[in-house]
Amino acid sequence: MILSMDEIINAVCLHQAERKGVRPTDVTVELSWEEDTGFTAEVWVNDRSQYLIEANLIEAILRYLYSEYNIRAYRDQVRLELEDEIIAVVQQ
Numbered sequence: 452m453i454l455s456m457d458e459i460i461n462a463v464c465l466h467q468a469e470r471k472g473v474r475p476t477d478v479t480v481e482l483s484w485e486e487d488t489g490f491t492a493e494v495w496v497n498d499r500s501q502y503l504i505e506a507n508l509i510e511a512i513l514r515y516l517y518s519e520y521n522i523r524a525y526r527d528q529v530r531l532e533l534e535d536e537i538i539a540v541v542q543q
Contacts, residue, residue: 452522454512454539456482459531462515463492463508471496482508482537490531505531512539 454462460480468475479495492503503511509529516522516529528542 452520452541452543454515454541456536456538458515459508459512459537459539462511463494463503465518466511466514467494467496473497484533484537490533490537509539512541516541 459482461475463480463482464475464478467473467478467480471478473496477496481493482490483492484490488504490505490508492508494501494503508531509526512529513524513526516524522541522543524541524543530540530542532538532540
């Protein structure tokens with residue numbers, strides 16, 4: 452299974468909204484990849500920004516897979532890749 456960049460952003464929005472007690476529409480996410488830091492995201496909630504590392508992104512993806520697709524995956528089954536966009540490859 453492959454999750455698109457939009458689905459990864461949705462996963463992070465839902466996860467952060469739940470953690471911060473806000474609506475998912477109140478969360479803004481910008482994904483990025485850099486050679487030094489790997490996959491990261493800058494997240495804005497209530498005009499405050501926070502940086503997430505790859506482990507945080509995978510945690511959000513795992514919760515998204517379970518809540519949206521009823522798939523219980525483990526951390527080692529998810530890997531982020533950079534193609535035309537950032538995608539998540541989920542091995543089942």
